[in-house]
Amino acid sequence: MTLFDGGGHTFVRNIIxxxxxxxxxxxxxxxxxxxxxxxxENGTVGIELDDGERNTFIDNLLEDNEDGPCSVDGSSEDNRFKGNDPECE
Known part of the structure; x- marks a missing residue:
């Protein structure tokens, strides 16, 4: 799933x-x-933030992704992660 140049969406109880x-x-x-x-079970990370701001991730299952649960680049700011398993650091 790719979100490019948009925002304000809510995703609840999907399998990705x-x-x-x-x-x-x-x-x-x-x-x-x-x-x-x-x-x-994705080929790299579960969630990749590349210049993403003010996104919220709560209680998501992020297991068995090849390169870990998350990748957040330096230009991504003010994102919130809470209760994900495993947690993004």
Whole structure:
């Protein structure tokens, strides 16, 4: 799933898995909310933030992604992660 140059979307209880790259790529996009999604078994990371701001990720399952749960680049600011398993650092 790629969010490019948009925002203000809410994603609840979706299954996002088996992608060759990241499960969710946000580049650039802001003010999105992800709650209780299963983002698993993707080819790189579960969530990749590349110039994403003010996005919220709560209680998402982020298991078994090839390169870990998340990747957040330096230009991504004010994003909130809470209760994800495993947690994004």
């Amino acid at each position: 898995s088996m992608h060759d790259e990241a499960g969710v790529l946000i580049n650039p996009s802001s003010n999105n909310i992800f709650i209780r999604n299963e983002i698993t």
